[in-house]
Amino acid sequence: MTDVKQLRLGILGSGKGSNMVAIADAVAAGTVPAVIAVVLSDVAEAGILERARERGIRAEFIAPGKFRTKLDEAAEMAYIAALQAAQVEVVVLAGFMRILKGEFLRAFANRVINIHPSLLPSFPGLEAWRQALDYGVKVTGCTVHFVDQGIDTGPIIVQQTVPVLDDDTPVSLHERIQQAERVAYPAAIAALARGAVTVRGRRTTLGQGR
Ligand code: GAR
Numbered sequence: 001m002t003d004v005k006q007l008r009l010g011i012l013g014s015g016k017g018s019n020m021v022a023i024a025d026a027v028a029a030g031t032v033p034a035v036i037a038v039v040l041s042d043v044a045e046a047g048i049l050e051r052a053r054e055r056g057i058r059a060e061f062i063a064p065g066k067f068r069t070k071l072d073e074a075a076e077m078a079y080i081a082a083l084q085a086a087q088v089e090v091v092v093l094a095g096f097m098r099i100l101k102g103e104f105l106r107a108f109a110n111r112v113i114n115i116h117p118s119l120l121p122s123f124p125g126l127e128a129w130r131q132a133l134d135y136g137v138k139v140t141g142c143t144v145h146f147v148d149q150g151i152d153t154g155p156i157i158v159q160q161t162v163p164v165l166d167d168d169t170p171v172s173l174h175e176r177i178q179q180a181e182r183v184a185y186p187a188a189i190a191a192l193a194r195g196a197v198t199v200r201g202r203r204t205t206l207g208q209g210r
Contacts, residue, residue, distance in 0.1 A: 005210075007034040007193035010088030012079070012096040013041055017048030018178055019094035019115060019185050024055050026186035033193045037086040040079060042071070042098055058086070070099045080107045090192060093147065094185070101149060110199070112147040113192070115185050117177045119143060119159055124152035129174040138164050140173070142181045144188035146199070155202050158188040 011020050020039060026032040039052035042064040052059035062079055065072025071079060080103065083091060093100070093114040105112060118128035120143040123135070132140040141161040146154035160180040164173060191197050196209025 008037045008089045010083040011039045011092045013048035013094040014097040015095040017051040022182035032190040116143045130170045160184040
């Protein structure tokens with residue numbers, strides 16, 4: 001354990017931060033050889049900032065600028081600068097509700113990962129649990145994937161399935177998916193931190209690593 005390098009993570013989120021908490025707990029428990037260098041949010045009052053600060057993790061609000069679904073140019077540069085200043089190696093999107101493209105993905109090429117609340121490529125985009133319920137699928141789940149220029153299209157690292165029950169509501173289904181997320185995201189980050197993830201085109205393999 002002592003010779004395993006600690007991967008420096010920067011976590012971006014807009015919401016309550018349950019994924020960030022699961023990752024922080026796994027880091028604290030020693031099951032993920034990483035350190036959360038900084039948590040950033042585009043929402044000043046987001047729970048994720050509060051949850052991070054409670055744990056002694058540096059957490060900053062950075063205003064997203066004038067657009068609704070992406071960062072404007074100045075904001076993008078501010079996010080890149082904050083992550084670079086914290087010497088972040090892998091950017092972890094945990095409910096960050098803005099699309100990252102161009103300059104950001106060039107600054108962290110192949111080093112941005114995301115969790116999505118469905119089994120991609122089904123139900124990309126917003127409220128994937130509601131899309132799954134409306135479509136009538138019997139199984140859904142969550143996907144951890146690398147971020148590329150598309151929306152929820154990058155190579156898949158880990159997926160975990162979740163049943164859809166007859167009496168599910170959007171809230172109950174999202175909660176069950178989030179329970180799966182709290183297992184899948186730390187597992188994917190642990191594999192990355194151990195150097196166990198190999199990417200060949202669209203396909204990834206999770207080997208033994210270090
Ligand atoms: C998670 O369920 C995540 O999958 C979803 O936002 C939630 C954030 O929860 N992300 C997306 O929908 C991205 N398209 P959290 O703030 O409790 O981690």
